[in-house]
Amino acid sequence: MSDFYKKILENNKKWVEEKLAIDKDFFKDLAKGQNPPLLWIGCSDSRVPANEIIGAAPGEVFVHRNIANMVIHSDMNMLSVLDYAVNALKIKHIIVCGHYGCGGVKAAMGNESIGIIDNWIRHIKDIYRYHQTYLDSIIDEKERFNKFVEINVKEQVYDLAKTSIVQAAWKSGQELSIHGWVYGLNSGYVTDLDVNIDSNEKLDNVYQLKF
Ligand code: CO
Numbered sequence: 480m481s482d483f484y485k486k487i488l489e490n491n492k493k494w495v496e497e498k499l500a501i502d503k504d505f506f507k508d509l510a511k512g513q514n515p516p517l518l519w520i521g522c523s524d525s526r527v528p529a530n531e532i533i534g535a536a537p538g539e540v541f542v543h544r545n546i547a548n549m550v551i552h553s554d555m556n557m558l559s560v561l562d563y564a565v566n567a568l569k570i571k572h573i574i575v576c577g578h579y580g581c582g583g584v585k586a587a588m589g590n591e592s593i594g595i596i597d598n599w600i601r602h603i604k605d606i607y608r609y610h611q612t613y614l615d616s617i618i619d620e621k622e623r624f625n626k627f628v629e630i631n632v633k634e635q636v637y638d639l640a641k642t643s644i645v646q647a648a649w650k651s652g653q654e655l656s657i658h659g660w661v662y663g664l665n666s667g668y669v670t671d672l673d674v675n676i677d678s679n680e681k682l683d684n685v686y687q688l689k690f
Contacts, residue, residue, distance in 0.1 A: 515541045518564040520557075520635070521576040522548045522583065527662050529576070532669065541568060547583030547631065548575055550638040551602055558644065565648050571655060573639060576669065577632040578662040584628050606634050632659040633674050640676045641686045649678055650690045 498505045518541045519529045529535070529542045543560040550557060564570045577584070586593060587603035607614060610630050617623040636659040639645055648655050659672040679687050 509538055513538050513541075513568065515539050515568060516571050517541065518543070518561070518568075518570045518573045519576060520544070520548055520550060520573065520639075522546065522578055522581055524578060524581065526664050527576070527578050532662060532667070541570060546596065546599055547581055547587075547603055548577050548635060549583075549599070549602055550575065550635040550642075552638060552642060558642070561639070561642065562644050565644055565653070565655065569653065573645075573655070573657045574660055575632050575635045575639065575657070576660040576662055577628050577635075578664055579625055579628055580664045581628055581631075584631055585624060588624065588627060603631060606631055609634070629659075629661055629672055632661055632672060635659070636674050636676060637682065640679060640682055643688060646679050646688045647690060650688075 495506075502508075515538060517535070517539065521527055521529050521542070521544045523544045523546050529544070530537075530540055533540070541560070541564045543557060545554075545557070552558075561573075564573070583596075583600060584603055586596070587600045587607060593600075607627065610627075614623055614627055614630070617626055636657050639657050645655065645657070654677075656675055656677040659674040660669045661672060662669050
């Protein structure tokens with residue numbers, strides 16, 4: 480077995496001991512149930528660990544991650560996570576957190592075929608097309624990449640607001656706001672994109688559902 484594989488099992492034992500040294504009931508209490516106030520939708524990238532970068536303890540954040548933090552309205556995985564978070568856990572905030580230097584977003588800007596993932600990345604290419612005039616006007620490629628990362632996050636925030644799950648929650652008076660962040664791999668800081676949606680009124684009329 481590799482050293483890394485052995486190490487992570489040892490790390491787990493150490494982590495349990497550390498937690499129990501501070502609070503002997505730590506795991507006993509967690510086992511009783513969860514009541515997280517936040518759903519995190521982030522990139523699968525190994526450098527953007529949800530709990531760690533926001534100092535969240537176990538039990539504080541419900542997490543969904545996929546390549547390029549996408550909210551695809553026909554993705555049963557995402558919809559199931561969202562439904563459980565909103566309707567069972569009654570989470571109050573959803574954060575879509577992208578990150579600068581995202582490989583998925585970068586791939587969407589290019590033409591190279593990578594394999595089956597091309598079909599996932601197609602969704603990001605569609606977003607490029609919606610914002611093509613603006614993005615093509617940015618001469619500096621790095622700057623264009625950064626802006627595309629930000630635009631992608633904003634679109635995913637709106638895509639969450641368009642779901643029947645979120646709109647039904649708002650209709651029933653449930654407190655729920657959706658936010659967009661971008662994490663800086665080279666700084667550790669998140670930038671709040673200041674897209675905070677807490678009703679369906681900001682959506683184009685065609686997406687507004689009546690119940
Ligand atoms: Co990424």
